[in-house]
Amino acid sequence: MDLDKFIAIDVHVHAEVSCCDPEDPVMSEFMDATSKYFKADRKRPTIPETIELYREQNVAFVMFTVDIESAFGAKRIRNEEIAEFARDNSDIMIPFASIDPHKGKYGAREARMLIEEYGVKGFKFHPPMQDFHPSDRMAYPLYEVIAEYKLPAVFHTGHSGMGTGMPGGGGVKLKYGQPMLVDDAAADFPDMKFIMAHPSWPWTDESLSMALHKDNVFIDLSGWSPKYFPPQVIRYANGQLRHKMLFGSDFPLITPQAWIKAAKEVGFKEEVLPLILKENAARVLGLK
Known part of the structure; x- marks a missing residue:
């Protein structure tokens, strides 16, 4: 990947439409609700359409499912499916995988296979949607594989747009999005890079503390327009955590161009924004 070609690296892009399988009816209910919450188009882009859009924007990206x-x-x-598209578009696309931690050692076997045979470069976890405590020992066989290869993993933190507005929140338990629940695992697996996704509201300060405390903890700023960031996010990004913050959009619910436009107007220092948009992610992803 020629990093000089790109203005940014988006570390948080969702694949929500398969080119092989029909939309699952359970996911349809959640996507109906998230479209309303984010005021987003209900018609989700396919993986090829996403690749085309990111090429037009000159933005490299990480893609995953949940x-x-x-x-x-x-x-x-x-x-x-994601890994195969990434293989054919390796100049711009980086594949992450998602494996339900409840799959235990079988899930760990799948992780190793995806790394070795499909070139997967990281993993995505969504504890509220996967209904698990992120430091539960159940997940450790999976973490052991990720740590062995020294790969990063994105963990959803904070409020969940998934389930918002549905009866009972769609059954999603927000408590598992508390960032501090990840801290035990981050301490136990120092060779694994933990990317705390989103500004983590209403527990923003927990993510900031963890990123300050542990060299293997980072924060991606996806899921919110920068104009809505809690002020301490901007303050720490401009200071002690300037090398720990990563650009993520949460596409297709937020577009990269909209996020970048807003980020230029919220007070990030001129010398800090390039770190957030590209340099920090390049280092975390092992691209430089």
Whole structure:
């Protein structure tokens, strides 16, 4: 990947439409609700359409699905499908995988296979949607594989747009999005890079503390327009955590161009914004 070609690296892009399988009816309910919450187009882009858009924007990106097969019974988009598109578009696209931690050692076997045979470069976890405590020993066989290869993993933190407005929040338990629940695992797996996704509201300060405390903890700023960031996010990004913050959009719910436009207007220092948009992610992803 020629980093000089890109203005940014988006570390948080969702695959929500499979080119092989029909939309799962359980996921349809959640996507109806998130479209309303984010005021986003209900028609989700395919993986090829996403690649085309990011090429037009000159933005490299990390893509993943979310495996919620155990908690909600929704068929995931196959990790292999994402990895195959990334293989054919390796100049711009980086594949992450998602494996439900409830799959235990079988999930760990899948992780190793995806790394070795499909070139997966990281993993995505969504504890509220996967219904698990992120430091539960159940997940450790999976973390052990990720740590062995010294790869990063994105963890959803904070409020969940998924389930917002649905009866009972769609059954999603927000408590598992508390960032400090990840701290035990981050301490136990120093060779694994933990990326705390989103500004983590209403627990923003926990993510900031963890990123300050542990060299293997980072924060991606996806899921919110920068104009809505809690002020301490901007303050720490401009100071002690300037090398720990990563650009993420949460596409397709937020577009990269909209996020970048807003980020230029919220008070990030001129010398800090390039770190957030590209340099920090390049280092965390092992691209430089």
